[in-house]
Amino acid sequence: MLSIATLYPEALGTYGDGGNALALAHRAHVRGYRVESLAVPLGSPLPDADVYLLGGGEDGPQRQAADALRSDGTLATRVGNGAIVLAVCAGLQILGRTFEVAGGRIAAGVGLIDAETRRGAERRVGNAVIKVDGRYVVGFENHGGDTHLGGDAPLGAVVRGYGNNGAVDGVNAPGVLGTYLHGPVLALNPWLCDLVLERATGEALEPYVSVADDLYQARLAALL
């Protein structure tokens, strides 16, 4: 049984974030896994799961989600026990130590990754491409954050767009993958979706070809 928990969708689900749980569930299912998909509302304790998903959100809901995760207090232990977190956009920011919200206030993050986010000079809106170990992640970013990583590695190098700072995007830490490429990033990048699944299951997956690969190739051709 593979269990996928989407955290606080009512706060972190601004723009198509639900696509990541759908893609994970589908691609696990066709590989023969039984899949359980859970939506965890604000205020509920975190359930046991193999994958935790954090999506994008506006300032207010983002702070609520950070507060909820900190008061739950179990995410770090769960990651220590082998769970995988995929954090997108606002979700990436709240996993760091601090992040800045409207009015210049610095909010406390979860501290799961070594990152600090401040408001950048401008909002970064547009198509983006990230290079990860010779492969590409395609997507769209829409955020105003500059994220500084301390000891943790980024997910990859920015080929197009802005990411954390114009040079690198996201985070690749033990048990945590994060990116500014928002919304359904796993639906758009089948290989990244499978990477999350392989980390979560600890098993290599059989190849699986679908229309998502056609979309991935088309986006890559359009953006590179």
Next chain:
Amino acid sequence: MVTSLSTLRSRTALLVGSMAAGTSRLLRRGAGDVIGSKVALALDPEVLRHVGTNRRVIVVSGTNGKSTTTALVQAALGNRVDKQTGANMPTGWVTTLIRTHGAVALEVDEPYLAEAIDKLSPEVVCLLNLSRDQLDRTSEVRQIAEKWRLVIAGTTAQIVANANDPLIVYAVGPALNVTWVDAPLVWVKDASSCPLCTRPLSVEGDWHCACGFRRPRPSWHLNTRTIEGPGVSIPFSVALPGEYNRGNAAMAIVSAHLAGVQAGIAASRVGEVTEVLGRFGTVRWRGRQWKLFLAKNPAGLSALAQLADDFSDDIVISINDNIADGRDPSWLYDAPFDEIARGHRVFCTGSRALDIATRLHYAGIESTVMNKIEDLPAMVSASGPVTVISNYTAFSDWQRRGTPC
């Protein structure tokens, strides 16, 4: 003599504008009015104040339903609706105001509400709903609500607002003169936390928050066959499809009523409108009939899902990613495609056809991606009009392709 000088400036701007429009028409570069309005606005940014003077102006804004509702208010006012341009920014307002006389309804793109209220001094401001839409182009939805709140606090116009949308209620909060309507709302996912204090909103029955922010008491309600306001009950039926259009109709009737139209007359005029800007209309193209629906965001697709029983067996979904559509179709994952597409044979077209097909695939629905739209007519059933769901520019593509039936 400042006033007369500024009036003179506006008159000159309009005159030069109308010359530009005439020239444009002579050169066959389109209808001309838009160019004329652009020229007039460039010469005098205050021209709106003058063309809007001594007119009863009703402005309509919101994420979804503003073109339809504007057309319905126009109908209620006794104006022709077939000339609606769908233009919702200053140039379009100037065009409409020059073309028409008397009371008029104008559509307002959400970021332009401040300018509309300032320059047009509307008698009535009709506010429908706020939800996520083209986040790459406009601000996040709560920022829009915040901006509206500042604008609305300073106006003495009569506000007609949907009591069921917490973001609308937040935006309207400080207004002096509000008429609340109990209009059906299909999408509340952008208002799950309180706009005032960010605590979770309780949505059972009358929505409310622990901080005291709550649904206001509407003074207008819809029943199956009537609309009821203070002391009146008026027969109500709507030719446009769907529960959401009943809501749009209610908002239009109340707005026209506050602008001086007898509610019963407004209701009967609104009820007769069958098509707005080709939406819900049928076109003929290459030997087939196509029934065109516009849906450009999750709330719009949720509203369309209400009509799914009436969809043809074959459905076409056309999604483009031009600037007017928003460059980022991530929102497809927020829309209820299960309800819309399940059990149908689906054909995907438009510049983001593969995105629709992938979205459907991950919902367990396989579809056909059309590389050449010309191949489509031969593939769909000829038994009746084929349901076509498209976003903004894809809808225009379909209108260009087809001939109205």
